[in-house]
Every structure is written in structure tokens, then in C-alpha cells.
Amino acid sequence: xxxxxxxxxxxxxxxxxxxxxxxxxxxxxxxxxxxxxxxxxxxxxxxxxxxxxxxxxxxxxxxxxxxxxxxxxxxxxxxxxxxxxxxxxxxxxxxxxxxxxxxxxxxxxxxxxxxxxxxxxxxxxxxxxxxxxxxxxxxxxxxxxxxxx
Amino acid sequence: xxxxxxxxxxxxxxxxxxxxxxxxxxxxxxxxxxxxxxxxxxxxxxxxxxxxxxxxxxxxxxxxxxxxxxxxxxxxxxxxxxxxxxxxxxxxxxxxxxxxxxxxxxxxxxxxxxxxxxxxxxxxxxxxxxxxx
Numbered sequence: 001x002x003x004x005x006x007x008x009x010x011x012x013x014x015x016x017x018x019x020x021x022x023x024x025x026x027x028x029x030x031x032x033x034x035x036x037x038x039x040x041x042x043x044x045x046x047x048x049x050x051x052x053x054x055x056x057x058x059x060x061x062x063x064x065x066x067x068x069x070x071x072x073x074x075x076x077x078x079x080x081x082x083x084x085x086x087x088x089x090x091x092x093x094x095x096x097x098x099x100x101x102x103x104x105x106x107x108x109x110x111x112x113x114x115x116x117x118x119x120x121x122x123x124x125x126x127x128x129x130x131x132x133x134x135x136x137x138x139x140x141x142x143x144x145x146x147x148x149x
Numbered sequence: 150x151x152x153x154x155x156x157x158x159x160x161x162x163x164x165x166x167x168x169x170x171x172x173x174x175x176x177x178x179x180x181x182x183x184x185x186x187x188x189x190x191x192x193x194x195x196x197x198x199x200x201x202x203x204x205x206x207x208x209x210x211x212x213x214x215x216x217x218x219x220x221x222x223x224x225x226x227x228x229x230x231x232x233x234x235x236x237x238x239x240x241x242x243x244x245x246x247x248x249x250x251x252x253x254x255x256x257x258x259x260x261x262x263x264x265x266x267x268x269x270x271x272x273x274x275x276x277x278x279x280x281x282x
Contacts, residue, residue: 006246010253014260022260032259033252110256112249 005115013107020071023099041065041074066096074099169214174199175207182217182230189225 012019022028026047030037037049045065050057066075077094095116102109169175181193190208194201208228211217215233219226 006249008246008249008253010257012257012260018260019256022256028259032255034255110253112253114245114249117245 004117005113006117008112009109011104011107011109016071016101016103016108019101019108019110020074023074023101024068024070035061037063041068041076043068064094071101073101169210169216172207172210174203175211178204178207178211179216179230182228183232187227187229189222189227191225193228 022032024041026037026039026041026049029035029041030049030052034052035049036052037047039045039047041047043065047063047065049061049063051059051061061078063076063078066077067073075096075098077096079094093116095114098111098113098115100111100113102111170179177197178193182188185192190201190204193208194204197204199207208217208219212219215231217228217230219228221227
């Protein structure tokens with residue numbers, strides 16, 4: 001029983017280079033994630049972006065890039081629930097998000113692992129879990145609609 | 150965001166739950182109770198390097214979080230796993246997992262739509278993609 005990590009795998013019917021571009025170019029990443037992100041994913045780089053969902057534009061996410069291995073691996077750290085305005089999250093632990101790419105017969109297999117939840121302050125975890133349930137679901141609907149048009 | 154839907158616990162309720170789960174010995178105890186069913190401290194301590202006293206302390210922390218409960222059987226206390234609270238904890242993590250599902254679904258649309266709408270054949274598009282620096 002792991003309470004520390006989330007792992008997801010999906011097969012994308014697109015070449016690895018295409019998937020890599022969607023992950024590693026900040027603008028493209030932001031387009032499907034729902035984040036106005038600028039800059040390059042380079043090791044050590046810090047990217048800040050505002051959420052683009054109506055009603056959530058006041059929220060920003062900060063990403064600190066760790067590893068960039070073209071068409072193979074991209075990893076970054078972030079504060080998974082940096083959602084309360086006016087709170088300084090700089091001193092709090094982050095979670096690590098890792099994207100791994102592999103060729104499969106009909107496209108590209110992408111694995112995402114987010115780990116380090118045990119390090120997140122408990123009170124925030126508890127609040128965030130609740131926030132996620134309500135805020136994100138709404139946000140995702142908007143994004144799905146946007147992408148589909 | 151202050152909506153309080155039915156079935157949503159107050160955050161203050163969840164904090165001790167995660168505190169209780171954030172310890173290797175306690176997670177091991179939950180595993181043993183899950184795999185071996187209700188059992189006594191004597192059995193839970195068997196084969197462990199942790200003292201009976203420490204195990205007792207951990208069990209009480211788990212009990213305070215609503216993860217286990219004890220009952221008296223003869224001269225012994227029998228500890229039982231309460232799966233309801235564990236399910237709640239797992240559900241919390243599941244919510245984040247669902248966000249990833251949704252995000253990956255959008256990524257899938259994002260990269261696959263382009264393939265379908267490309268004017269060239271699939272293999273041409275594939276070739277062109279591969280040739281990019």
C-alpha cells in the first residue's frame with residue numbers, strides 16, 4: 001500500500017517526438033495542462049504560470065525542472081497544492097513529477113509518476129484533497145471543452 | 150471553495166489519519182492486520198525487532214486515527230483493521246490520480262488530433278516527426 005506516489009501509464013497514438021514536444025515546450029505543456037506557461041524546460045529552470053481556467057486565474061504554479069533527457073525523460077518539482085493566496089510555499093517540500101517515454105507498436109507509451117506526498121504538510125494535504133475534489137473537476141471540464149473546439 | 154458537500158470530511162479530520170499513516174512501523178502493522186486478520190499484540194510482535202511496548206504505542210496511534218480497534222478476548226487484546234478509514238485515505242490519493250487521468254486524456258487529444266488532421270499519410274507524418282532535430 002503506497003500512500004506516497006501516483007503512477008499512470010497511457011499509450012498515445014503519436015510519435016515520440018510529438019509527445020516530447022507537448023511535454024517539454026512550456027507553451028505546449030500549458031495548452032493541454034491549462035496553464036499559461038512561458039520559457040524552456042531546461043535542467044534547473046524555474047517556470048511560473050497562471051492557471052487559465054475561468055475563476056482560477058489568480059492561482060499560479062511554479063515548476064522547477066530537474067531532468068531533461070530528450071524523448072526519454074522529463075522531471076520537475078512543484079508544490080502540488082500551492083493554491084491558497086498569500087501563503088509562501090517556498091519552504092515547503094515539493095512533489096516530484098516524472099514523465100517517461102517509450103516506443104510501443106502503435107505509438108508512444110507515457111508513464112507519469114508523482115511522488116513525495118508523504119513530505120507535504122498534513123494539514124495542507126487534508127485541505128488540498130478536498131480542494132481537488134471540488135476545484136479541479138470543474139476546471140477540467142472547462143479545459144476539455146476548450147481542447148475539443 | 151468553501152462548499153461543504155455531504156460526505157466530505159472536515160480537513161481537520163483527515164490530518165491525524167495521514168499522520169498515522171506516515172510511519173513505516175505503523176504501515177507494516179496495518180499490512181499484517183490486513184493479511185493475517187485480527188490478532189493479538191503477541192502475534193503482531195513475533196518476528197519483529199520492535200518491542201511490544203513500542204508496538205502497543207503504534208497501535209494506539211492507529212486506533213486514535215480510526216484505522217484499528219481492539220477488543221478483549223480472554224486475557225488478550227485482539228486488534229482488528231478498520232478498512233473504512235483506509236479507504237478514505239486511498240480515495241484522497243485517488244483524487245489526485247484522477248486529475249492525472251484527466252490531464253493525460255487532454256494530452257492524448259492534444260497530440261493525436263494533430264496526427265489525424267495532418268494532410269499527409271500517417272507514415273509520412275511519422276517520418277517527418279522522426280526527422281526533426
